Amino acid sequence: xxxxxxxxxxxxxxxxxxxxxxxxxxxxxxxxxxxxxxxxxxxxxxxxxxxxxxxxxxxxxxxxxxxxxxxxxxxxxxxxxxxxxxxxxxxxxxxxxxxxxxxxxxxxxxxxxxxxxxxxxxxxxxxxxxxxxxxxxxxxxxxxxxxxxxxxxxxxxxxxxxxxxxxxxxxxxxxxxxxxxxxxxxxxxxxxxxxxxxxxxxxxxxxxxxxxxxxxxxxxxxxxxxxxxxxxxxxxxxxxxxxxxxxxxxxxxxxxxxxxxxxxxxxxxxxxxxxxxxxxxxxxxxxxxxxxxxxxxxxxxxxxxxxxxxxxxxxxxxxxxxxxxxxxxxxxxxxxxxxxxxxxxxxxxxxxxx
Amino acid sequence: xxxxxxxxxxxxxxxxxxxxxxxxxxxxxxxxxxxxxxxxxxxxxxxxxxxxxxxxxxxxxxxxxxxxxxxxxxxxxxxxxxxxxxxxxxxxxxxxxxxxxxxxxxxxxxxxxxxxxxxxxxxxxxxxxxxxxxxxxxxxxxxxxxxxxxxxxxxxxxxxxxxxxxxxxxxxxxxxxxxxxxxxxxxxxxxxxxxxxxxxxxxxxxxxxxxxxxxxxxxxxxxxxxxxxxxxxxxxxxxxxxxxxxxxxxxxxxxxxxxxxxxxxxxxxxxxxxxxxxxxxxxxxxxxxxxxxxxxxxxxxxxxxxxxxxxxxxxxxxxxxxxxxxxxxxxxxxxxxxxxxxxxxxxxxxxxxx
Numbered sequence: 001x002x003x004x005x006x007x008x009x010x011x012x013x014x015x016x017x018x019x020x021x022x023x024x025x026x027x028x029x030x031x032x033x034x035x036x037x038x039x040x041x042x043x044x045x046x047x048x049x050x051x052x053x054x055x056x057x058x059x060x061x062x063x064x065x066x067x068x069x070x071x072x073x074x075x076x077x078x079x080x081x082x083x084x085x086x087x088x089x090x091x092x093x094x095x096x097x098x099x100x101x102x103x104x105x106x107x108x109x110x111x112x113x114x115x116x117x118x119x120x121x122x123x124x125x126x127x128x129x130x131x132x133x134x135x136x137x138x139x140x141x142x143x144x145x146x147x148x149x150x151x152x153x154x155x156x157x158x159x160x161x162x163x164x165x166x167x168x169x170x171x172x173x174x175x176x177x178x179x180x181x182x183x184x185x186x187x188x189x190x191x192x193x194x195x196x197x198x199x200x201x202x203x204x205x206x207x208x209x210x211x212x213x214x215x216x217x218x219x220x221x222x223x224x225x226x227x228x229x230x231x232x233x234x235x236x237x238x239x240x241x242x243x244x245x246x247x248x249x250x251x252x253x254x255x256x257x258x259x260x261x262x263x264x265x266x267x268x269x270x271x272x273x274x275x276x277x278x279x280x281x282x283x284x285x286x287x288x289x290x291x292x293x294x295x296x297x298x299x300x301x302x303x304x305x306x307x308x309x310x311x312x313x314x315x316x317x318x319x320x321x322x323x324x325x326x327x328x329x330x331x332x333x334x335x336x337x338x339x340x341x342x343x344x345x346x347x348x349x350x351x352x353x354x
Numbered sequence: 355x356x357x358x359x360x361x362x363x364x365x366x367x368x369x370x371x372x373x374x375x376x377x378x379x380x381x382x383x384x385x386x387x388x389x390x391x392x393x394x395x396x397x398x399x400x401x402x403x404x405x406x407x408x409x410x411x412x413x414x415x416x417x418x419x420x421x422x423x424x425x426x427x428x429x430x431x432x433x434x435x436x437x438x439x440x441x442x443x444x445x446x447x448x449x450x451x452x453x454x455x456x457x458x459x460x461x462x463x464x465x466x467x468x469x470x471x472x473x474x475x476x477x478x479x480x481x482x483x484x485x486x487x488x489x490x491x492x493x494x495x496x497x498x499x500x501x502x503x504x505x506x507x508x509x510x511x512x513x514x515x516x517x518x519x520x521x522x523x524x525x526x527x528x529x530x531x532x533x534x535x536x537x538x539x540x541x542x543x544x545x546x547x548x549x550x551x552x553x554x555x556x557x558x559x560x561x562x563x564x565x566x567x568x569x570x571x572x573x574x575x576x577x578x579x580x581x582x583x584x585x586x587x588x589x590x591x592x593x594x595x596x597x598x599x600x601x602x603x604x605x606x607x608x609x610x611x612x613x614x615x616x617x618x619x620x621x622x623x624x625x626x627x628x629x630x631x632x633x634x635x636x637x638x639x640x641x642x643x644x645x646x647x648x649x650x651x652x653x654x655x656x657x658x659x660x661x662x663x664x665x666x667x668x669x670x671x672x673x674x675x676x677x678x679x680x681x682x683x684x685x686x687x688x689x690x691x692x693x694x695x696x697x698x699x700x701x702x703x704x705x706x707x708x
Contacts, residue, residue: 043518044489142391172390173546173589177671181651181662188651188682199518206653206660226677229656240520241656244527286657303527305551306575307631 002068002160002193004032004055009064011050024050026217028064032195032210037187039196039204042214043240051214052165052197057081068160081160084153088166090145092152094138098129101137102151109156123155126186143175150179154186164196168203180206201241205229213237229284230343235350238282244310247288248347249317251281258346261295261315266341269353276348285310285323287340290331294338295320302330313337355381355416355506357402357539362411364397364563371397373564374411379556384533384540386550386571389560389586395543397563399509402541404428415506428507431500435512437492439484445471445495446480452503470502473532490521501532508533510542514549526552547589551575559586581702584627590660593628593670597697609666613643613692617706624705627696630660633672633688642689652680661686 009028017023025047032038040048053059055066057078065074073081084105092101099120106116124130127147132140137148146167153162164183168176184207187194196207204211205225212222213236220234221227232238238246251260253274258265260281297313297320304326311322311330320337324330346353357379364372372394379385387395400406401413404425412421420428431452439448449467458466471477474494484492493513500508510529514522530553533540542553550557550571557575558568559582567574567583578584584592596607600621605612607623632638633645647663647670654660659678662671663686672688680686697706 043520174390174591177590181653184653185651185682199520201519202655205655225654225656243523245520284657303552303554304572305548306572306629 003034004030004161004193004195005065005067005070006030006051006055007065007067009051009054009061009066011047011054011059011061011063020217023217025054025061028219030212030219030222032193034069035191035193036210037184037194037196037208039198039208039211040214041198041201041204041211041240043199046214047217048197048214049165052163052195055161055195056083056085056163082158084156084159084162086149086153086162086164086167088169090142090149090170092137092145092148094136096137097133098135098137098140098148099124099133101148102129102155105152105156109158119155119157123151126154126189127151127182143171143179146171147179150183150186154190154192157190159192161193161195164194166198166200167196168198168200176203183207201243205241213240215240231345231352232282233352235280235282235347238284238345242284242286244285244321244323246282246284247320248280248282249315249320251279251317251346253279253346261317263295265339265344267344267346268341269346271346271353278349279353280347280350282345282347283320283339284343285321287343288320288322289338289340290322290324290335291338292336294336297335297337299330299332299335355537355539356414357507358414359398359401360412360414362398362401362408362413364394364401364406365409371563372401372408373562375565377558377565377568379539379541381539382537384530384542384553384555386553386555386557387541387543387560388545388547388550388557390545392562393560393586394563395560396511398560399432399511399541399543402507403430403432403509405432429503429505430507430509431503431505432509432511433493433496433500433513435515437484437489437496437516439492439495439499441484444481444483445476445487448484448495449476449480449498449502452499456503466502467498470498473501474498474528490517490525493517493525497532501536504536504538506538508538508540510540512543512545515545530554547575547587550587557587559583561586577704577707578627578696579704581625581627581698581704584696584698584704588627588629590630590671590673593630593633593668595626595628595668597624597626598622599624606666606668609668611643611645611665613641613690615692615695617697619697619705623700625698625702627698628670628690629694630671630673632691632694633670634674634691635659635661635672635678635686635688636674637689639691639693641692643692645688645690647686647688649680649682649684649686651682652678654679661688663688 006028011025012023014022042048054061065072102120103116198204213220215236221237228241235248251258253271256271258267295315297315300314301312303310307326309324313320359375359377362375389395401408404423412419450463453463476494514525554571557571558565561582567579575587597604598607602614603612604615647665650662652661659674661680699705
């Protein structure tokens with residue numbers, strides 16, 4: 001078990017770097033506590049797999065250091081780093097039984113039969129695999145196999161970190177629920193440092209205590225799920241987290257006030273700096289209400305998800321989405337919107353102005 | 355225009371992949387086939403397209419029997435889960451390919467490709483090769499190729515499954531708009547209930563090679579004819595329990611949770627289905643009933659909280675708005691909105707909604 005520190009980490013797949021876009025990762029600094037549950041969240045191409053490979057030792061970073069418990073492991077290979085990794089597709093031995101699959105990583109490390117049996121039974125119990133111990137792994141369904149992969153990753157107690165690389169991608173929605181909560185439960189029972197890499201916000205937010213959001217090779221925000229939802233520090237976080245994401249619309253700053261759609265928006269921030277190339281307001285669909293006055297909009301489309309209505313409206317600055325209860329009465333044609341001041345943020349060149 | 359499956363059956367060896375199926379799809383409709391992996395979605399689509407022949411039964415298109423007519427002679431396009439494009443063609447050439455085959459002149463090709471490219475936000479990429487595009491753009495190219503040729507039937511087989519969460523959300527929202535002014539029948543296969551709700555139109559729920567319900571999407575969602583249809587169309591999974599009704603009192607069979615119901619159904623034993631968002635940490639609706647459970651795990655997604663809990667032998671999920679932090683093993687009080695309960699009889703048929 002270990003805490004993980006990444007210090008000024010940058011990586012490029014090119015020999016020479018001329019500009020920011022030549023870097024797959026730029027200036028990554030992370031401090032992960034021993035025993036925490038963390039997620040790396042971002043779209044394809046954001047650098048999250050590169051970062052994962054650097055932590056596991058498959059890739060050596062161009063710059064910076066990786067520390068496990070303050071020991072520099074930057075130059076160590078994956079085996080020396082003592083890491084368990086679980087991949088998108090199940091990695092198991094089809095010809096072995098479920099029990100032998102789970103026992104395999106322990107046998108390799110020369111544990112006694114008795115120790116192995118205790119551990120395998122403990123993990124098997126947690127993952128509800130005990131009744132299938134004697135079955136050959138080849139006969140199992142995709143999620144059954146993935147459960148074994150998870151078990152093999154979790155069975156060793158001497159690993160520094162357990163890493164999950166999109167482990168639920170191949171799993172049907174109904175079973176995703178089961179496996180996801182299982183994983184969270186396991187984390188709370190065995191208390192190891194876990195790092196979960198995904199593009200799926202729901203998986204990241206529900207699993208992790210702290211989520212690292214990545215965009216174009218950089219960390220744009222690290223925070224709890226609530227922090228990322230309630231106060232995105234970057235427009236990308238606003239857009240990427242939440243479904244639908246945050247509404248982000250152009251605005252102007254005049255005399256230290258926010259001008260939007262010809263109106264002055266009340267604001268929590270005092271705006272001092274002015275030289276931004278663009279300024280925007282951000283407001284989540286959850287924090288907008290229909291009212292008799294406010295921003296005039298046209299109602300374009302209403303989708304009913306059974307639980308909510310998502311109303312797509314349009315003003316001259318662009319489209320604004322509103323989330324309402326499924327039972328809510330929605331005006332038709334034209335309407336007015338008001339924004340909850342507490343959750344209306346101002347962004348200068350995509351970063352929050354506070 | 356209509357597409358009709360009459361008593362279609364598909365057997366492979368001794369296995370029945372599609373049980374006798376009757377389905378009539380009308381012109382200008384989007385029809386979602388919703389079911390888990392191996393429910394028969396792809397098989398049905400291949401039969402509709404003429405890529406596969408039914409073992410028995412007929413397919414009628416525009417009141418004409420087309421059973422056995424090969425795919426080339428049907429005016430049909432298909433998009434798959436894997437992004438399929440010609441790697442050595444540019445995006446323009448990829449989209450234009452079906453028009454070239456049918457001998458459309460180059461001016462018209464230019465115009466039609468330009469139009470559909472604009473619709474799918476590909477205008478700036480027409481000269482690029484597929485491998486220079488992101489996954490979302492590659493799938494847009496495949497969609498554009500399906501749209502450009504004015505097909506009578508467009509089949510989309512989990513087209514968004516391989517895309518990032520955010521891209522999926524974006525395309526899912528755009529898809530219904532793409533087909534709004536088209537004279538065609540669209541069939542869309544997915545494992546995700548939310549896909550169906552966002553796309554709207556009609557939905558057929560599938561289970562083990564059978565269509566278990568077909569109707570307007572929101573209708574199928576809110577009034578599932580049977581328990582299986584309710585289960586297929588619920589994410590997170592539906593909570594189910596046996597109850598006894600006596601007079602105006604209903605009671606969970608194995609627990610002392612009871613409520614008044616004005617349901618005009620005979621006294622006796624039923625099953626209820628409760629969607630997770632109808633069990634909340636706060637009261638919703640006018641007729642809520644308390645349930646006390648033990649927290650198994652709680653998951654926060656920023657704006658919502660999922661609390662998995664046990665009550666006697668029940669293992670349920672609740673979904674509340676806002677942040678409701680709960681610890682494992684904690685006793686918790688939740689409220690069930692009885693107005694939203696679904697009641698099923700001994701044969702699992704819906705007898706009462708609400």
